[in-house]
Amino acid sequence: MTAQVTIRIQEADFDIAREIAVxxxxxxxxxAVVSFSGICRGSEAGEAIAALTLEHYPGMAEAEIARHADTxxxxxxLTGLTVIHRVGRIVPGENIVLVLTASKHRQAAFxxxxxxxxxxxxxxxxxxxxxxxxxxxxxxxxxxxxxxAARWTKS
Amino acid sequence: MKVKYFAWVRERVGKAEETLEPPADVRTVxxxxxxxxxxxxxxxxxxxxxxxxxxxxxxxxxxxxTMIAGxxxxxxxxxxxxx
Numbered sequence: 753m754t755a756q757v758t759i760r761i762q763e764a765d766f767d768i769a770r771e772i773a774v775x776x777x778x779x780x781x782x783x784a785v786v787s788f789s790g791i792c793r794g795s796e797a798g799e800a801i802a803a804l805t806l807e808h809y810p811g812m813a814e815a816e817i818a819r820h821a822d823t824x825x826x827x828x829x830l831t832g833l834t835v836i837h838r839v840g841r842i843v844p845g846e847n848i849v850l851v852l853t854a855s856k857h858r859q860a861a862f863x864x865x866x867x868x869x870x871x872x873x874x875x876x877x878x879x880x881x882x883x884x885x886x887x888x889x890x891x892x893x894x895x896x897x898x899x900x901a902a903r904w905t906k907s
Numbered sequence: 908m909k910v911k912y913f914a915w916v917r918e919r920v921g922k923a924e925e926t927l928e929p930p931a932d933v934r935t936v937x938x939x940x941x942x943x944x945x946x947x948x949x950x951x952x953x954x955x956x957x958x959x960x961x962x963x964x965x966x967x968x969x970x971x972x973t974m975i976a977g978x979x980x981x982x983x984x985x986x987x988x989x990x
Contacts, residue, residue, distance in 0.1 A: 755921070757979070769951065790990055794961050806989070807913060807914055808989070809911070809913055809963070809982060811983065812963055812966035812967075812982070813966070813989075815966050816966075816967075816968075837989065837990075840920060845943050848990070849989070849990050869990060872989060872990045873987075873988075873989060873990035874987070874990045875968065875987065876987060876990065877913070877963070877982075877987055877989070878987055878988065878989025879913060879914035879985065879987060879988050879989070880988045880989070881914075890914055890985065890988075891988045892986075892988070893985070893986030893987060893988050897990075
C-alpha cells in the first residue's frame, strides 16, 4: 500500500485520536504510531501569556511542510505522515501543531517525528505574536531551533 | 514582481504586499533589500538589519545572493517561529 501524507493548515482545533484513526484505518502494516502535539503554554520567562496569534505565508507554509515530508518519506520507511498546524488566535492549553508518523517499526516513527518538528520549527513560514499583560510582541526565533534542524543534515 | 511582507517586516513596511519593478542593476535578493531601504525612511527602518531578514522566491527559501531575475513572487520575513 502507498504511504499516506496529510498536511493541513487550519484555524480549527484537531482531534488527535481521530487523526491517528485516519492514518491507521484499513492497514495491517503499521506497527508503530508516534504522535507529537505542540501546545500553547501559559507563561514565558515568568510572564503569563494571554494568547498567541499565529501568522503564516499561505502557499509557502504548505509547500515547505510538504518538502520536509518528502525528505522524511525518503529517509525513513514510513507508512504514513500527518502534519496539522493551526493558525490564528490560540490560548494557553490549546493545541498548536500535530505531527503523526506511522511505520512498521518504532525507530523510523520516532526519528521521523523528531525530524519533522525540528525542521518545521526552523523552516516553516509561521510567526507567533504573543499577548501578555505587558502588551504584545513578536516571539523571537531561537538559535536552538536552527541547531536542532542542522543536526539532521547528513555529513 | 509581487513582493510580500510578513510579521514585523509587514508592520514596519505598512503593507502586506505590493508589485515592484526594480531597476535592472538590482540583481540579487540582497540588492533588492538595499534598493528598498533606499526608497524612503519607512523601508529603511524595515530593512535596517538585513541579516535578520529572511527571503523566499516563488515560495522557497533563498539566500541573499540569489538572483531575482524571473521571480514571480518574493517574500521578506523575520526568522520563523512556527511549530
